[in-house]
Amino acid sequence: MESFIRTLPKVELHVHIEGTLEPELMFQLAQRNQIALPYDSVEAARKAYQFTDLQSFLDVYYLGAQVLQTEQDFYDLTWAYLLRCQQDHVMHTEIFFDPQTHTQRGVAFQTVMAGIIRALADGEQKLEISSRLILCFLRHLSEEAAFETLAQAMSYQEYIVGVGLDSSEKGHPPEKFRRVFEQALHAGFLTVAHAGEEGPASNIRDAISMLRVSRIDHGVQCSQDPELVQELADIQMPLTVCPLSNIKLRVFERMADHNLVDLLRHGLCVTINSDDPAYFGGYMTDNFLAVAHAFAVTKEEMAAFSAHAIRASFLPDEEKAKLQQRLDHYLQVQLHPIL
Numbered sequence: 001m002e003s004f005i006r007t008l009p010k011v012e013l014h015v016h017i018e019g020t021l022e023p024e025l026m027f028q029l030a031q032r033n034q035i036a037l038p039y040d041s042v043e044a045a046r047k048a049y050q051f052t053d054l055q056s057f058l059d060v061y062y063l064g065a066q067v068l069q070t071e072q073d074f075y076d077l078t079w080a081y082l083l084r085c086q087q088d089h090v091m092h093t094e095i096f097f098d099p100q101t102h103t104q105r106g107v108a109f110q111t112v113m114a115g116i117i118r119a120l121a122d123g124e125q126k127l128e129i130s131s132r133l134i135l136c137f138l139r140h141l142s143e144e145a146a147f148e149t150l151a152q153a154m155s156y157q158e159y160i161v162g163v164g165l166d167s168s169e170k171g172h173p174p175e176k177f178r179r180v181f182e183q184a185l186h187a188g189f190l191t192v193a194h195a196g197e198e199g200p201a202s203n204i205r206d207a208i209s210m211l212r213v214s215r216i217d218h219g220v221q222c223s224q225d226p227e228l229v230q231e232l233a234d235i236q237m238p239l240t241v242c243p244l245s246n247i248k249l250r251v252f253e254r255m256a257d258h259n260l261v262d263l264l265r266h267g268l269c270v271t272i273n274s275d276d277p278a279y280f281g282g283y284m285t286d287n288f289l290a291v292a293h294a295f296a297v298t299k300e301e302m303a304a305f306s307a308h309a310i311r312a313s314f315l316p317d318e319e320k321a322k323l324q325q326r327l328d329h330y331l332q333v334q335l336h337p338i339l
């Protein structure tokens with residue numbers, strides 16, 4: 001099973017590019033930009049990555065992002081993540097970025113975009129990894145601030161396929177951003193939202209009805225509401241689940257308690273993702289392996305996570321078909337080898 005998972009073609013739909021900032025790179029950029037870090041070593045930084053809940057992580061995550069200043073910094077960050085994708089046999093990735101984290105510090109929106117876009121273009125050309133970019137509004141900030149960020153994104157619609165909603169879910173329900181999501185949809189952006197990570201199942205319902213999302217990010221609290229679970233299966237609403245994240249942030253105590261395999265077997269369109277791999281101890285393959293180690297899953301079930309992600313991606317149908325062909329070919333060879 002392990003070697004099957006390592007070379008299984010994958011698609012990532014839930015990763016925050018600022019969450020891929022490994023401590024080694026954080027120290028390099030701190031040096032490059034003359035920024036003081038609250039850690040004296042890479043090991044000390046890693047040791048600090050012990051979290052009790054989402055907020056305790058976010059405090060560390062925003063601190064780390066401060067080293068990101070120049071176009072080259074955003075390029076290096078994104079390129080390093082794409083190399084990890086290559087190692088993990090990720091064929092396609094849809095990446096979140098949090099512009100307000102940077103524009104609040106005086107880094108121009110254009111600087112953030114230029115570095116990320118240049119790296120994604122290199123990823124396409126040199127690594128044959130396709131990608132899409134999703135701008136996230138920080139939900140602990142006002143809807144007014146989100147409107148300002150949306151205005152900045154308007155001239156980048158060629159590069160930004162959708163908008164999302166991340167940061168502290170508690171106290172900042174989907175309702176708070178209903179109007180800015182309405183405007184984003186009207187402008188032609190797709191929408192997604194973190195919902196039901198730490199917040200209640202009602203946040204999932206509201207993200208669907210009020211924000212008209214195409215996917216739910218996390219969504220694991222849907223199990224609080226069996227009717228909702230059935231509805232999510234009926235409408236095949238994709239859930240971009242992040243197993244290692246949910247353990248590190250104590251959403252579930254142990255991987256064996258996680259509900260993603262149950263949800264898969266209940267017919268939901270569940271996918272596996274890394275969220276903030278530099279902070280949660282694992283990229284895509286690590287997340288797949290953690291699930292396979294905790295559950296008696298079949299190879300077909302593990303492959304289903306990839307097939308769901310292809311279907312739920314924001315690629316055009318002909319591109320999805322190509323990725324599905326690569327997955328089918330892999331399964332043909334792995335599951336039905338010609339003796």
Ligand SMILES: Nc1ncnc2[nH]cnc12
Nearest residue numbers: 016166167168194275276
């Ligand atoms: N898992 C997560 N939930 C909410 N906001 C985030 N920002 C980065 N990772 C996040």
Ligand SMILES: [Zn+2]
Nearest residue numbers: 016166194275
């Ligand atoms: Zn996330």
